[in-house]
Amino acid sequence: MKGYKFFSLTLFLIAGLLFISACSSEGSGGEDSGDTNVPSEITYATTSDAAGLSPIDTNDSVSSNVTYQVYETLFRQNPETLEPEPLLAESYETPDENTWVIKLKEDITFHDGTPFNAEAVKYTFEQLKDPDRAAPRASLLEPVESIEVEDEYTVVLKTEEPYGPMLAALSHTNAAIVSPTADKEGNINKEPVGTGPFVFEEWTEGDQITLKRNEDYWRETPEIETVTFKVVPETSTAISMLETGEVQFIDQVPSDHISRVESLNGVEVQKSEGTRVSYLGFNMEKEPFNDPEFRQAVAYGINQEAYVSQLNGLGIHNESIIGPKVFGYNEEATSSDYEYDPEKAKELIQENGYEGQEVTLLAANRDNYMKMAEIVQSQLTEIGINASIETMEWASFLDTARQGDYEMTFLGWSNSTADGSELLYPNLHSDNIGSSNYSRYSNNEFDNLVEESRTIVDQELRKEKLHEANLLAMEDAPWVVMDHGMVTLAYDESVEGLVVDPTGMWSLYPVSRK
Known part of the structure; x- marks a missing residue:
């Protein structure tokens, strides 16, 4: 009996220690805690604030870095080949050299809940072409003579003459499709509304822009929950923040600072032509x-x-x-x-x-x-x-x-x-x-x-x-x-899936943190 009591007491003590260990592991965020420790936020340091957040009304890379996450285009460039491929478009055909019939993907909504459809495309493109609006990249659609809605998910673009770079133009960030309702009723240059993987949250001008994950995104939901574009005017300060983990990535690294960035522990650097x-x-x-x-x-x-x-x-x-x-x-x-x-x-x-x-x-x-x-x-x-x-x-x-x-x-x-x-x-x-x-x-x-x-x-x-x-x-x-x-990107080693293409653009949709 004594041996049995000793054996039982031993099992009880071991079980108690395992329970305490498990509780400690869960509470401290150790490796056994599943995915609860994986960061779901990412902060990017930009030396300048955005000029605006409407793809129709802006034409600068700083603004595009933000709008690229919020809005989407009918086509996108493959980051490796730079060849256009469908995004919001399902397919297209050219029955003659001056006509582009574009079928749109269905069941997609803008962040304000309104439908993405041919009417939204027609509205966006007419605004881009409207001389009274004076869109800085109206030239993208300058050859387009008419924009017609054939049915709810088919839009037809007719040009005066053949337009060789049409698909490239429709892949441009400034040809992104905006919510007609948001543009008519609000100011999308301050509060953008698109179909993209991230939703506008807040803009404190001169300080930061915050985006949130689009929980109703039409593709797989992004892994990153919160994106912050932090204005850090001094490059040296931005690099220090990257080093300490206050920001997770920077791009367009100035030549004077590239050697310092490359020497940082835990920081990866991409460079390409x-x-x-x-x-x-x-x-x-x-x-x-x-x-x-x-x-x-x-x-x-x-x-x-x-x-x-x-x-x-x-x-x-x-x-x-x-x-x-x-x-x-x-x-x-x-x-x-x-x-x-x-x-x-x-x-x-x-x-x-x-x-x-x-x-x-x-x-x-x-x-x-x-x-x-x-x-x-x-x-x-x-x-x-x-x-x-x-x-x-x-x-x-x-x-x-x-x-x-x-x-x-x-x-x-x-x-x-x-x-x-x-x-x-x-x-x-x-x-x-x-x-x-x-x-x-x-x-x-x-x-x-x-x-x-x-x-x-x-x-x-x-x-x-x-x-x-x-x-x-x-x-x-x-x-x-x-x-x-050259295009450059420097990011914390916890960041995965972040790639800059030759045009200097990067998407946070495929990005995760480990």
Whole structure:
């Protein structure tokens, strides 16, 4: 009996210890607690606040990072091939070269509970095209002559002429479909309403934007519950926050900071060649910037290598406006007619009476643009031009540049479609002066070539037209290309499924935390 009592007591004590251990494990969040410890929040640090949250009314990468999570397009680009594939669209057909019949997916609702259907697509696209609304990327649908509702889930787009990049245009973030009800009754630039995997929660301007998981999402529900876009103006501060875990990822890592980021424990870094082009642009409607010999002098006097060499591998020197990762690129355009030649620059300056010319370089208060401005300022001084720098925060800068209230400025174009037509047309075609053609460049021959690149369906012929247009713009020099950029992403090792594509875009839909 004594042995039995001892054995029973031992079992009782062991059971008690196991119970206490289990309770302790559950309470402390140990590995045996299932999924309760997996973080469901993610914070992204952005150096600038969004300009707005409506895909119709904005056209900048900072805003697009947010809208890309909230809204969706009819088509999307495959992140690996960059080929368009259906998203909100189910399928499409082209019964003739000017007609696009698009079947939509059914049983999808906007975040406000209203239905996604052909009427919503028609409304969105008509708003994008409406000259009174002055959407900055109205050019995406400029060739579309009519938008018709065939039935509840079929929309028909008719163009005046064939439109080669149609699917690329319908994949663009600024062609995302908005809730007509929300747009009519509210302000989607402040409170966005889409069909995407995340729902707008709050925007404290200058501080942060918060999104919540869309519990009724039409695809599988995202794993991340809360997304915060935190405004952190100083890159060094953002990196420190990444290091301490206050934020989980950053993108567009400046060259001055890439080595520091790569040295951080527990931080992964992605780097790859992208579609972005950065440039020094002239305001072609002001003197002396409308003088080709002044622009040529500046182009000869700018040594882009001096800028690229400071990018620590995050930029490529290539003077072609259409970059290597963009449809329409031809290696023959790698070098321009204005290779760095300071003596030739000085000669043109003196011959045309521009010695001592005062110019102002407008730059957004972002690291890459400030670096460009400082280098160009120094180089212009060397050839006899007195340049000063004016800086502005991002949203104000965009408004000022769009209105043409500047002389020379620095800008970039990420080219979300990776298509040369959707680089040259919005940026340099005269149709878009006053919207996305910040340089106010106008050349009839160039315009015609770009229009042909948009109306031709034969892709090889499109490439030829784009190459011709590219060479012509390089000769006219409304831009001096500073570099073609790399896309970068730095994220905490707990983040899984986060990938940046060559256009610089990333989606939080497939992301999880471990």
